[in-house]
Amino acid sequence: MMSDSFSAPHFPQGFLLEDDPSAVRPIFQACPGAGMHKKSISPMNYAILILALGCAPLLPLVATGYFWYSRWKCRKVAVACGLKGREAALRLLAENGINDVPVGPANEMVGDHFDPKDRKIALSADVLDQSSAFALAVAAHEVGHALQQKDGYRWFGWWMAVAPYVHLLTFAFQVIVMALAMFFPPIIFLLVISYSLLFLMSILTLPVEYDASRRALKELDRSGLLTTPEEKSAAKTVLIAAGLTYVAKAIQDLLLAVYYALRTFRR
């Protein structure tokens, strides 16, 4: 999983913040004892709301931009072994006793990934048939996922059990909630649940991705596919940049959950 794209966070029209902080509505407005404990949103919560609005869409954009910059830079770093991504992946798999995982081209919409169900590695064009520190780093990362499955890595098992369903279900859930919110706006609160779920999913993804990159660097070093400091440094840079996109996604989901929670409490 070397995803480098994110679904853009959406802030439905009519749910954006008022520019004027003084326009904040009191909470508990509708409850019977409202007059006894009327409260406004605190400056701290307002700051969090502003932060969520500003950072939620920005963080993944910055992280993805940095990944693409690293990708562009590390594609120029030639490797002494001369192997292309496909050859490197097959060699690392064979050296670890895995001979039943084919390596082929990836759908450009999906990108580089290891399919644990069909047990195959798919690589994009600039990885599959190219020889560079970037190509070998990405190929080794996907081999890292195959090794996780082979070793019964616990986090990978958990991730596999929920990942295929969470994103599809939460997307369908969000579409339904947004449609219903046109008729009954308070239902938007349910988005807190979906973004909290996505945040938990993002948290679950982090150790899986970190471990796959750790295995990749270890394998590239052990096998002698990367030898010079420049090659190793470039591979590490691109894997760190890819990892940061997952961190940014986790923070984005958290900020959106907080955003919709605070929106609800302001009512």
Ligand SMILES: [Zn+2]
């Ligand atoms: Zn991955």
